[in-house]
Amino acid sequence: MNSKTNESMSLAKPNAQDISTKKKVALGIGFTGLFILVLALANVNLPNNGIFLALSLGLIIAGVVIYARDEYLTKLEGIKNDEAWFKSISSRGTWGWVLGVVLTLFYIVLYFFAELLGLGTDGEPNTGLIALFDPLSQLLSGRNASQWFVYGTLYTVAIVAFGYKFMLKYRHNRYQQLRTASVMFFQMAFAFLIPEFMYRLNSDVPYNDIKNMWPLNYYAFDQWRVDQFINSGTIGMAFLIFGILSIFVISPFLTYKYGKRWYCSWVCGCGGLAETAGDPFRHLSSKKMSAWKLERWLIHTVLVFSVVMTTAVIYTYLGYDAEKYWFNKDNFLIFVGGFLTLVFVVIMVFKRHELGKDARYGAIGYALVIVSLIAMHYTGTTNEVFYLPASGMRSAYGFYIGSIFSGVIGTGFYPILGNRAWCRFGCPMAAVLGFQQRMFSKFRITTNGGQCISCGNCSNSCEMGIDVRAYAQKGENIVRSSCVGCGVCSAVCPRGVLKLENGSLEGRINPTDVLLGNDVDLMKLMNADK
Amino acid sequence: MKHIVIIGNGIAGVTAARHIRKLSDNKITIISAETDHFFSRTALMYVYMGHMKYEHTKPYEDYFWKKNRIDLKRAYIKQVLTENKTLVTSEGEKMAYDSLIIATGSKPNKFGWPGQDLKGVQGLYSYQDLEKLEANAPDKETCNRAVIVGGGLIGIEMAEMLRSRNIPVTFLVREDSFWNGVLPAGESGLINKHILDHHIDLRLGTNLKEIISDENGRAKAVVIAETGEELPCNVVGLTAGVSPNIDFLKESGIELGRGVKVNRFLETNIKDVYAIGDCAEQHEPIGMRRPIEAVWYTGRMMGETLAQTICGNRIEYKPGHWFNSAKFLDIEYQTYGWVFSERSKSEQEVHFHWMHPEEDKCITVAYEKDSKLFLGINTFGIRMRHENFDKWLTEKRNVDYVIKHLPEANFDPEFYKQFENQILAAYNNQLQTV
Numbered sequence: 024m025n026s027k028t029n030e031s032m033s034l035a036k037p038n039a040q041d042i043s044t045k046k047k048v049a050l051g052i053g054f055t056g057l058f059i060l061v062l063a064l065a066n067v068n069l070p071n072n073g074i075f076l077a078l079s080l081g082l083i084i085a086g087v088v089i090y091a092r093d094e095y096l097t098k099l100e101g102i103k104n105d106e107a108w109f110k111s112i113s114s115r116g117t118w119g120w121v122l123g124v125v126l127t128l129f130y131i132v133l134y135f136f137a138e139l140l141g142l143g144t145d146g147e148p149n150t151g152l153i154a155l156f157d158p159l160s161q162l163l164s165g166r167n168a169s170q171w172f173v174y175g176t177l178y179t180v181a182i183v184a185f186g187y188k189f190m191l192k193y194r195h196n197r198y199q200q201l202r203t204a205s206v207m208f209f210q211m212a213f214a215f216l217i218p219e220f221m222y223r224l225n226s227d228v229p230y231n232d233i234k235n236m237w238p239l240n241y242y243a244f245d246q247w248r249v250d251q252f253i254n255s256g257t258i259g260m261a262f263l264i265f266g267i268l269s270i271f272v273i274s275p276f277l278t279y280k281y282g283k284r285w286y287c288s289w290v291c292g293c294g295g296l297a298e299t300a301g302d303p304f305r306h307l308s309s310k311k312m313s314a315w316k317l318e319r320w321l322i323h324t325v326l327v328f329s330v331v332m333t334t335a336v337i338y339t340y341l342g343y344d345a346e347k348y349w350f351n352k353d354n355f356l357i358f359v360g361g362f363l364t365l366v367f368v369v370i371m372v373f374k375r376h377e378l379g380k381d382a383r384y385g386a387i388g389y390a391l392v393i394v395s396l397i398a399m400h401y402t403g404t405t406n407e408v409f410y411l412p413a414s415g416m417r418s419a420y421g422f423y424i425g426s427i428f429s430g431v432i433g434t435g436f437y438p439i440l441g442n443r444a445w446c447r448f449g450c451p452m453a454a455v456l457g458f459q460q461r462m463f464s465k466f467r468i469t470t471n472g473g474q475c476i477s478c479g480n481c482s483n484s485c486e487m488g489i490d491v492r493a494y495a496q497k498g499e500n501i502v503r504s505s506c507v508g509c510g511v512c513s514a515v516c517p518r519g520v521l522k523l524e525n526g527s528l529e530g531r532i533n534p535t536d537v538l539l540g541n542d543v544d545l546m547k548l549m550n551a552d553k
Numbered sequence: 554m555k556h557i558v559i560i561g562n563g564i565a566g567v568t569a570a571r572h573i574r575k576l577s578d579n580k581i582t583i584i585s586a587e588t589d590h591f592f593s594r595t596a597l598m599y600v601y602m603g604h605m606k607y608e609h610t611k612p613y614e615d616y617f618w619k620k621n622r623i624d625l626k627r628a629y630i631k632q633v634l635t636e637n638k639t640l641v642t643s644e645g646e647k648m649a650y651d652s653l654i655i656a657t658g659s660k661p662n663k664f665g666w667p668g669q670d671l672k673g674v675q676g677l678y679s680y681q682d683l684e685k686l687e688a689n690a691p692d693k694e695t696c697n698r699a700v701i702v703g704g705g706l707i708g709i710e711m712a713e714m715l716r717s718r719n720i721p722v723t724f725l726v727r728e729d730s731f732w733n734g735v736l737p738a739g740e741s742g743l744i745n746k747h748i749l750d751h752h753i754d755l756r757l758g759t760n761l762k763e764i765i766s767d768e769n770g771r772a773k774a775v776v777i778a779e780t781g782e783e784l785p786c787n788v789v790g791l792t793a794g795v796s797p798n799i800d801f802l803k804e805s806g807i808e809l810g811r812g813v814k815v816n817r818f819l820e821t822n823i824k825d826v827y828a829i830g831d832c833a834e835q836h837e838p839i840g841m842r843r844p845i846e847a848v849w850y851t852g853r854m855m856g857e858t859l860a861q862t863i864c865g866n867r868i869e870y871k872p873g874h875w876f877n878s879a880k881f882l883d884i885e886y887q888t889y890g891w892v893f894s895e896r897s898k899s900e901q902e903v904h905f906h907w908m909h910p911e912e913d914k915c916i917t918v919a920y921e922k923d924s925k926l927f928l929g930i931n932t933f934g935i936r937m938r939h940e941n942f943d944k945w946l947t948e949k950r951n952v953d954y955v956i957k958h959l960p961e962a963n964f965d966p967e968f969y970k971q972f973e974n975q976i977l978a979a980y981n982n983q984l985q986t987v
Contacts, residue, residue: 037603037687037691037692037718038691038692039603040692040718040719099750099751099882099883100883101882101883102604102883104602104603104604105602105603105604105717106602106603106717107603107604108603108604108605108606109603110603195883196966196969197966197968197969197970198966198967198968198969201968306605310609311614312614312616469964471936471938471939471940471964472876472938472939472940472943473850473853473876473939474850474876474878474887474939476593476595476596476849476850477564477593477595477596477612477849478593478595478596478599478610479593479596479599479605479609479610479611479612480596480599480604480605482609483604483605483609492612493612496612510966510967513966514966515604517879517880517885518878518879518880518885518887519878519885519887519936519937519964522936522964522965522966522967523966523967524967536572536575536857537857538853538857539873539939539940539943540850540854540872540873540874540876540939540943541854541857541858541871541872541873542854542858542868542869542870542871542872542873543873544868544871545857545858545861545868545871548861548866549857
């Protein structure tokens with residue numbers, strides 16, 4: 024029975040319906056799997072780690088699969104968002120907060136107190152949860168597990184299991200299915216299996232997920248990594264060169280052709296988790312103008328920080344003397360400064376009119392980096408820049424951005440801030456690709472003439488917090504740097520208004536005052552100057 | 554600076570206000586008895602279903618109105634005194650205007666059924682209706698069965714809403730096939746089947762005789778006219794169309810028919826009083842349009858047009874080619890140009906119909922028998938591009954051209970299976986057999 028007495032319950036919250044018996048069983052199975060992990064964490068002595076790990080992961084996956092099949096296959100194909108704002112877990116209710124706190128604590132322990140998970144230090148064997156994963160790690164790479172192996176395995180399991188659920192949810196939509204299959208594949212192969220196998224083949228090559236490029240991968244150019252790549256022969260050099268090509272050639276080209284979605288919602292691991300396990304929380308992202316303003320300041324600040332930090336790190340380990348090796352400290356700074364100046368000038372010359380007021384913010388960012396480069400030249404030594412140790416800056420970035428922002432807040436706060444808080448507010452990679460997408464991509468979301476009814480399903484389901492409706496109801500295409508091209512706005516639109524497309528750059532941005540379907544003279548009159 | 558008062562904060566009134574602000578510095582006041590802010594009426598169903606919250610149905614954030622100097626007033630206008638250009642609210646408060654725009658929308662039809670005013674009997678149009686439904690049918694324990702009377706767009710939406718909470722629904726439709734006054738038979742049949750697939754008890758060719766009250770004045774059952782069958786239920790949804798919400802204008806001297814009578818400039822018989830949206834009734838229908846068009850898009854277009862007239866550029870309301878769309882449970886529907894049902898089409902209108910053998914997808918293309926001039930298209934389960942059809946209608950293309958170029962107009966998401974080749978093959982096939 025509904026226990027509410029308030030008459031205007033549409034504003035309050037109706038009770039969600041009870042779930043079916045089959046779903047309860049599925050939850051039981053899944054939580055049994057999780058319970059085994061908890062037992063291991065509590066150092067309960069399990070008779071056989073290999074069997075219990077298989078059992079645990081198997082039960083978790085089975086639970087999700089059974090639940091998803093009962094949830095979606097018992098109904099006709101179509102949009103399945105009933106009760107999203109009623110269910111406690113997906114509407115910032117009690118269960119949502121509980122999950123948020125549990126995830127947050129998990130990330131804090133993972134990043135800062137790995138010994139609590141049973142990580143063996145100083146050559147001691149692993150215990151607890153991490154020891155549970157030793158047999159799998161041995162099988163794949165021939166070494167014992169670390170906290171990162173545990174995390175990587177659970178992460179992959181989450182993407183695969185909830186990816187399956189997402190594919191059932193959108194079984195009428197091939198775009199959603201293909202893109203989900205893609206993130207599942209890239210996580211399983213590139214982030215999880217291949218690096219482990221690589222270690223087996225050549226243990227000198229550092230862990231390298233080749234799709235995880237700088238600046239998302241902020242440690243890509245740390246000295247130890249670059250040294251290891253250089254020292255491990257052709258394969259290492261190939262990885263290093265591929266990493267650089269990814270940043271300057273491959274990703275701008277693909278973003279030009281398809282928009283940043285090729286990465287953010289088809290390849291990226293953070294995106295992969297957000298689109299699968301994070302999908303039930305997508306509507307929680309704030310669509311307010313104020314959130315958009317915060318987003319633009321925050322994400323670009325992180326980008327500037329990331330560029331300066333990486334430059335400083337590389338700067339400190341390069342040599343002084345151009346005689347010994349041409350690529351020395353000063354040439355490197357000149358290269359970075361020159362490259363950024365080139366980008367800045369080209370944008371200002373060709374895209375000035377599109378940027379409007381934003382040009383000023385771009386100029387501020389550019390100026391900040393250039394000033395930092397000059398300061399670096401005058402204050403830099405082999406381990407210091409700005410009279411601070413470069414390693415300090417690197418660890419500050421790693422701590423605040425790499426761990427706290429992307430992990431603890433980015434994923435831990437899924438049930439509170441939505442599933443893309445990191446991608447939206449913090450990811451420097453998303454900022455770079457977004458900049459490319461906004462400036463020179465063929466990608467846009469086309470709106471269909473005058474068909475919009477301003478219902479708001481599109482904005483509601485936008486995980487990046489874009490107010491899609493604000494564009495659709497003006498008949499204006501959506502060309503936004505933050506759009507990751509997940510395509511859910513298009514899927515949920517009840518009137519067939521939105522379509523993700525790659526088309527010509529001409530007329531990509533097309534605001535109108537009077538929409539298609541009205542008097543043609545009036546449309547001409549009102550839309551003349553646009 | 555004139556004071557322009559708009560009664561009604563729906564899409565028509567709000568569009569007029571926005572455009573008047575773009576074009577002028579006039580003082581603008583929007584009055585509504587329904588809600589403080591503009592919301593999308595078409596999205597109310599999603600609030601009940603839990604897809605969205607009420608706040609998400611507002612197309613503009615609350616700061617928008619102040620920023621654009623559009624005053625909002627929550628009041629019910631009881632009287633319009635046109636001689637001295639004054640409005641009187643139900644509280645007796647008076648407000649002067651220089652120009653008045655009536656944009657009060659619709660109210661659900663009631664056809665004098667016995668018991669139509671009982672508790673638990675309601676339409677679904679306003680915010681208050683949504684609140685009522687939340688109180689009347691919060692879950693299947695409180696509402697063991699709901700009966701919906703009237704087979705139109707709101708009826709099927711209401712059925713979808715109630716089913717989202719697993720409430721059993723009986724759907725009484727007067728016609729012998731769903732919405733067949735508008736849809737051709739094949740399409741109407743497709744929707745009949747889809748309604749049944751959703752476990753909705755669809756009763757075609759069935760009329761309501763009366764609604765029976767319990768001892769507390771609440772509906773407890775309906776009686777079906779044809780069979781005399783008594784169906785126990787807790788909620789009765791009246792969705793047999795809507796009519797203009799203009800009762801408050803009876804004494805005003807403004808000419809009324811079913812709606813507020815307006816000319817092509819959206820002017821009433823009284824100077825400086827205009828009407829737009831659902832509540833406006835054209836003296837003469839425009840083209841094949843109905844004199845009253847209760848559609849989101851036409852409300853918006855009237856608002857766009859009237860703003861010009863009010864701001865000194867007097868222009869006629871000249872809507873372009875007809876278009877519309879809807880969603881029947883899981884099946885999306887779009888229409889461009891005119892496709893009439895068998896019941897209302899002319900001799901000269903011929904249909905080409907294609908239906909997918911298994912999936913819920915079909916199209917109907919209407920054209921003129923002799924000239925083969927393309928008249929319009931209905932699509933179900935396939936999205937089409939408005940721009941292409943608008944252009945082809947303007948260019949007066951023939952049906953061969955349209956069917957051949959159909960792939961250009963496809964608006965389905967990427968990687969969707971496309972059926973245009975099958976459609977073309979079916980079309981060629983059909984021609985050979987004729």
